[in-house]
Amino acid sequence: MVTNDDELVTRLRRGDEQAFAALIDRYHASMLRVACRFVSDTAVAEDVVQETWIGVLRGIDRFAGRSTLKTWLFTILLNQARRRGSLESRSVPFSALGERDAQPSVEPDRFFPPGDEYAGHWMAELTDWTQSAEDSVLAGEIRALIQRTIDCLPPIQGIVITLRDLEGWSAAEVCQALSISETNQRVRLHRARTIVRREIECYFEGSESVG
Amino acid sequence: MADQEELTCQELVELVTDYLEEALPAPERARFEAHLNECDGCPLYLNQIRTTIRLVGTLTEDRLAPTARDELLVLFRHWKSAQS
Numbered sequence: 576m577v578t579n580d581d582e583l584v585t586r587l588r589r590g591d592e593q594a595f596a597a598l599i600d601r602y603h604a605s606m607l608r609v610a611c612r613f614v615s616d617t618a619v620a621e622d623v624v625q626e627t628w629i630g631v632l633r634g635i636d637r638f639a640g641r642s643t644l645k646t647w648l649f650t651i652l653l654n655q656a657r658r659r660g661s662l663e664s665r666s667v668p669f670s671a672l673g674e675r676d677a678q679p680s681v682e683p684d685r686f687f688p689p690g691d692e693y694a695g696h697w698m699a700e701l702t703d704w705t706q707s708a709e710d711s712v713l714a715g716e717i718r719a720l721i722q723r724t725i726d727c728l729p730p731i732q733g734i735v736i737t738l739r740d741l742e743g744w745s746a747a748e749v750c751q752a753l754s755i756s757e758t759n760q761r762v763r764l765h766r767a768r769t770i771v772r773r774e775i776e777c778y779f780e781g782s783e784s785v786g
Numbered sequence: 787m788a789d790q791e792e793l794t795c796q797e798l799v800e801l802v803t804d805y806l807e808e809a810l811p812a813p814e815r816a817r818f819e820a821h822l823n824e825c826d827g828c829p830l831y832l833n834q835i836r837t838t839i840r841l842v843g844t845l846t847e848d849r850l851a852p853t854a855r856d857e858l859l860v861l862f863r864h865w866k867s868a869q870s
Contacts, residue, residue, distance in 0.1 A: 590866045632865045686796045695794025697827035705837040740842040765803035772838040
């Protein structure tokens with residue numbers, strides 16, 4: 576049976592070590608993956624997560640339950656990670672919409688040009704790589720490609736796609752943890768997914784990566 | 787329906803996330819789905835995005851060395867003894 580977070584918080588306040596261990600098992604791996612979006616070095620990411628756990632212990636009595644434990648925990652993590660990330664000059668302020676956001680999802684030359692009878696429609700058939708991409712033979716290679724692509728995304732896009740599509744967070748949880756609007760969250764997610772899609776396509780079309 | 791109201795493929799690809807997030811207003815959603823029904827390429831594109839989402843979800847295997855759980859539990863004991 577899975578103990579819910581509220582109960583773990585109550586037990587943690589009473590100094591229950593098992594409750595702390597349960598939270599570590601539940602969130603530590605996710606926290607490390609998110610921290611890695613901000614800092615270049617795994618060792619630094621581990622530091623960030625450790626500092627976060629210390630922050631959790633220090634703040635647990637003040638945790639009012641206005642947000643879920645998960646979003647509170649990740650808010651602490653993001654603050655720690657941003658501080659370390661900016662020391663490494665890798666951090667991007669969340670409020671700044673990158674100019675990359677204006678890029679089209681699919682290269683314009685894939686469509687008939689303006690003025691053409693079929694303007695804006697697919698010019699050539701898309702390669703159907705979906706079966707091959709999920710083929711277990713290629714799974715390792717594709718996963719590595721996706722990981723590299725996410726690593727190269729602007730940090731905020733990398734965080735949004737990590738939380739949504741990898742960690743399985745809801746849109747509302749991501750908005751709350753990152754203090755961004757729903758629209759902003761969708762724009763980031765859209766950019767990130769389309770860039771990953773394009774890299775997979777490039778892989779199957781054998782062309783050079785554009786990322 | 788007037789021609790200019792029909793989505794082009796190029797417009798549709800920009801709306802895919804809004805569609806999947808159920809953030810499109812009803813008329814937009816109807817246009818989106820009407821286009822999908824008539825187009826060969828766009829359902830495939832949508833399927834590629836869905837596949838992409840699934841594949842991102844498979845990245846969970848940890849490339850990080852498991853951090854010292856024990857180390858954290860030691861921190862916990864320090865915290866606890868400082869509390870009392």
